[in-house]
Amino acid sequence: MKEILKTSIIVLISVALTLAQGFKVKASGEQTFNFEDKYGRNQLTFFSSTPLEDITGVSNAVKGKVTFNVADIKTLKGSISIPVASLKTGIDLRDEHLKSDNWMDAESYPEITFLIKSVSEVKTEADNKLQIKVTGDFTTHGVTKEIVVPISLTYLDASEQTKQRAPGDLLGVQATFNIVLSDYDIDNMIVGQKVADDIEINVNIVGSNAM
Amino acid sequence: MNNKQKYVLVVALILIVGALIWWIADGGEVLTKDGIWIEKPISDLDKALGQKPQLEFKEQFTLGLLPHVAVFSGLVVLISTILFFTIKTKKIQETK
Numbered sequence: 545m546k547e548i549l550k551t552s553i554i555v556l557i558s559v560a561l562t563l564a565q566g567f568k569v570k571a572s573g574e575q576t577f578n579f580e581d582k583y584g585r586n587q588l589t590f591f592s593s594t595p596l597e598d599i600t601g602v603s604n605a606v607k608g609k610v611t612f613n614v615a616d617i618k619t620l621k622g623s624i625s626i627p628v629a630s631l632k633t634g635i636d637l638r639d640e641h642l643k644s645d646n647w648m649d650a651e652s653y654p655e656i657t658f659l660i661k662s663v664s665e666v667k668t669e670a671d672n673k674l675q676i677k678v679t680g681d682f683t684t685h686g687v688t689k690e691i692v693v694p695i696s697l698t699y700l701d702a703s704e705q706t707k708q709r710a711p712g713d714l715l716g717v718q719a720t721f722n723i724v725l726s727d728y729d730i731d732n733m734i735v736g737q738k739v740a741d742d743i744e745i746n747v748n749i750v751g752s753n754a755m
Numbered sequence: 756m757n758n759k760q761k762y763v764l765v766v767a768l769i770l771i772v773g774a775l776i777w778w779i780a781d782g783g784e785v786l787t788k789d790g791i792w793i794e795k796p797i798s799d800l801d802k803a804l805g806q807k808p809q810l811e812f813k814e815q816f817t818l819g820l821l822p823h824v825a826v827f828s829g830l831v832v833l834i835s836t837i838l839f840f841t842i843k844t845k846k847i848q849e850t851k
Contacts, residue, residue: 585807596785600792602810634790634812673805698805705800716804748806 546606564616567699568671568715576611577715577751579624585709586749588626592740597747599739601642605630606749610660610715617674617697618663624747624749625657646732658693672699687728695719712754720746759842767835771828778824787819
């Protein structure tokens with residue numbers, strides 16, 4: 545009986561390890577990556593397109609941490625956020641409007657956050673590159689909605705090259721997704737005319753496990 | 756229509772067409788812009804990390820239909836209309 549139980553446990557563990565999809569890199573175990581970059585090299589961009597005007601904006605104040613087991617990306621947890629005050633569109637007056645209570649209301653809702661809840665559809669592109677779909681809570685303007693974001697992850701073990709950017713192993717995150725402003729109660733006369741309701745968001749960030 | 760009135764109309768037309776040509780040559784944007792977003796060159800390390808080029812704001816004036824071309828054309832029409840009728844009135848008075 546003991547032998548059957550032991551064999552079953554070994555089989556189950558083997559199956560779990562086989563099914564687990566993660567990075568095949570030098571690092572192992574649980575790793576935490578910090579995305580706060582004092583040089584402002586991490587960037588989130590947003591894009592709005594209407595017949596009247598195209599608007600591009602950026603934030604270089606991305607912060608947040610993610611933790612996962614290198615061998616199993618489905619263990620990914622953490623959050624990424626940006627201060628609303630850090631959003632810039634290239635026109636100071638428009639930036640003021642963007643942060644006002646008619647729009648993002650930076651005073652009442654100072655942060656835009658994405659909280660990771662689960663990972664699905666893991667595709668291995670290379671030993672250190674994964675394509676995943678992350679389900680998480682996106683919060684802006686005081687409203688939280690669950691969204692699914694396709695994300696590309698690249699893991700680089702620490703080397704002389706990676707030291708140019710930051711100490712430790714590096715995790716590159718690239719994601720493109722859309723949000724609908726009216727879903728987050730950002731809905732005024734300008735939405736649909738000079739500002740699209742559907743906003744494209746691009747995330748280009750690199751985190752280090754030694755910060 | 757006397758020669759001065761014709762001259763006013765031709766100058767007004769040249770100014771408006773000139774503004775429209777400048778606007779089209781500048782990209783035909785609906786709204787005037789103070790600058791553009793350009794892609795920064797990406798390093799080999801960032802490429803290896805799967806990153807896309809970052810955006811950087813560069814100050815560059817782009818003439819838009821609104822408000823500059825529209826306001827300029829409106830002013831040209833207004834001034835030329837005033838001149839057109841002023842010249843006409845003067846001529847009638849001179850004839851009398």
